[in-house]
Structure formats: C-alpha cells, structure tokens
Amino acid sequence: MNKKKEKTFEEALEELENIVEKLSSGDMALDESIKLFEKGMKLKNFLSEKLSDAKNRIKILIEKEDDYIEEDFDSEE
C-alpha cells in the first residue's frame, strides 16, 4: 500500500521536538537558529498536512484461488 519511502509522522514529530529543544536551549548563533526555524516550519507543515489528510481505507482480504485479494470493506454491514 504505502510504498513511498517518505518520512513517517513519528520521525517528523521527533525531529521537530529536537529542533524546538535546540532552539530553546539558547546558546546558538542567530543565523543558525533561523535555519533551524525554517526547517522546523517545514516539518510543522508536513505534520499538519498529514493530520488533515483525512481518508482511511478499509479493506478486507478475500481468499481467491490460493491467494488473497483486497476488497473494500463496508462497515455499515
């Protein structure tokens, strides 16, 4: 299903947390802080996008000729 090897939500969240920690620790040159800030904003946008991407696919595996196929699962019975 998800074949693309993009960053996971968790990885991005963790990275963002690290950036925030570094930024708040204080002793960093301003231009370095701003570079980090830009990176953090990109991560933040990525995370918000992931969260608003509100689709879930629900599939059920059906056995067919010694193999399985995915079919949409209708949860309303």
Next chain:
Amino acid sequence: MPTKKIYTVTELNNSAKNILEEKFPSLWVQGEISRFTLHSSGHMYFTLKDSSCAVDSVMFRRENIKLDFSPGQGVEVLVKGRLSLFAPQGRYQLVVEEMKEKGTGELEEKFRKLKEKLFKEGLFDEKHKKKIPAVPRLIGIVTSPTGAAVRDILNVIKRRFSNVDLIIYPSRVQGSLAAGDITRGIEVLNSRYPEMDAMIVGRGGGSIEDLWPFNEESVARAVFNSKIPVISAVGHEIDFTICDFTSDMRAPTPSAAAELVVKNKEDLLRRVSRLERSMVDSVRGKIKLVSSSCRNAFDSAVLTRPFKIIEERIQQADYLEEKLTTVLKHGMEIRTHRLNTLAGTFKSLSPRKTLERGYSITYILPEKKPVKSSSSARRGQRMETVLASGVVISEITATEKEK
C-alpha cells in the same frame, strides 16, 4: 463537653461511604455466590463468600444484562467492581460491574498448564515485547468481519486520527476451526504486509468456551512469532487469555485496542501547534536579544571603534532581514505582522542614521565586500564608498597598516 465532633448517624454513614468509595474505586474479587436473588427490578443481590467470610454484593440490571451466563447459588465467580455503602442500613457492599464464571475444571486445568509451559519457555518475557508505533499508518485486524469487535474498532478509529489504512483478515473467532483461522491470519498479514505497523487480534465478549481459541497454543505462538506488533483484545476487561500474555500489548477490549493504537487526532494537532509556538517564541526572543545588543553597540562603542562594530552589526542585521524575508516568501506560517515587526526592528538599525553623522561605508569592488582592514585592500583596486547621500567610486593608491 470537649469540642469533639458529634456525628449524626447520617453523617457517619455518608463519611464512611465516601471513604470506602474513594479507597476502593475498582477491585477484583474471587468467591462463591450464595443467597442469590434476582429482584423484579432486574438487579441481582447476592453475597460472595469463601470458607470464612462473606460480603453483600449487588449487580445492577444495567450491568447484568450483559452477562453471558446465569449466575446462581454456588457458582464460583471472578468479579470486578467497587465498594460502596448502603447508607439506610449502614451495610457496606460490593457493587459488581463485571462478572465471569470461573472456568470449569478441565478447561481451567488446560489453561493453567499451557500458561506455565509457555511462561517457562520465556514467551511472556518483557524483552520480547515490541513497541507499538505512536502514529501507525497501516493496521491489521484479525477477527470476525461480522462480530462486535470489528464494529467497535472501526467506530473508534473513525472518531480519531483517520489517516490510517486498515486491513481486515476475516477469521472465525469461536469453535474448533477458529484457532487455525486466527493463526493463518497472523501469518498472512506478516507475509503480505511486512510494513504493517501493528495488528489487533481479538473478538468481543463470550463464555470461556467461546473465547477458547485464544487459549490455543498455535494462536499463542503465532502471536509470539509475529514480526508485526500484536495487540491482543479478547472479550472484556475481565477475560484473560494465553494470547494476551504472548502479545506485545494486551487491551482490555477491542475498542480499547483501537484507542491504544490510534492516537486522538485533536491531541496530535494540539501537540504540533504547541511545538510551533515554542519555536516561534524562541526565535523571536533571540532576535530581540540581538537587536538590543546592536543598539547597545551603537550607543556605547560607536565613538571609540566605530567602523568595525558598525559594519559587523549592520551586516548582521541586513543578513537577518534578508533571511526573514525569505522565510516569509516561503509562506511559512509565522504570522505576517509579527515578522513585519521584526523586520522593522532591523530597518531601524539601517546604516542611514550613522551615515548622516558623517561616517561612511567602503566596499571593495567588484565583490562589494566591506573593507574592515587595510590589509584586505590592495593598490589599484576600486572601491565604492557609500555616503549619507550618494556614492563615491575611488581607486586605491596606497595602503598603510594600523598605527
């Protein structure tokens, strides 16, 4: 009379009731039912006893309609409930919320033996437990497609973080063929979806016989061998199965399993915006700090070592302004007016004011690098000098070291 507190009986009973309810909000008790009555209101009244003691108990209709067996005199049960006190009679009682029949001899014995065997093999060891990812994208479910469990799980997941894909492996969950189905389901999901983040294996409540497939050795081992983390969610909170022990995490019910695996979307959104805020605050604080130290530099050091300090600070301010503008252009979600304010701060540090006082800035051409030392300039190079009004281009005829 001394100033002792004198209770009315009502106050006494109410105080005792409060203490009991606070101290025992949830507990498990094992015992035998006696003096059982099913009142016309639908509530069940009985005492739980062992060889020497007894406690009054009640199981209200709301709870007892969910029972899958009929409790009665002499039945050994395990109950979950809370303590309370029936104030009108000053009798304390156990308010039962869940009740489970203690397994009948043979099954109980099988359960105990298998549990002991697998425990000795180390299949329950904490060190084998895999972590459930905080934000999974693909979740498997091995359960009956028509059962209560799948409905409960889907309901929870739809209410929560919905950016998640689900694959259901339809399996029987009771009867002699169920264990084979469940085992195959776990294996099929592992081989077809190695990227799967977690799977929920379970079913809704039922009698000990109904839940039995989850106590089969083949299921317990398939759960243990799964590369994908397994959350076991069998029956109600009160039901423990061998599959629970070999799983990576036990959930008290299928809904609870879904809640464990799928985070609340609102919580995540809040967490992300909190991080954003703290990031903006730190950077803003830092910029304030730099700009105030710029001002200090102008105020104090300008007369003694004018060029070095001014140039450096001006350059820094220019650089930052440019940087911040880039950030803005990229549409980063810092609030625009806030950034503008910051940019304004830097503008006020612009060299113009200093130039008006008669200072000037000189750049080496063609790189337009500010000259800070005569050693970086060579004879014959052209220079641009920026004045308060206008620019002068000149050529270097000689350089001298500082005195």
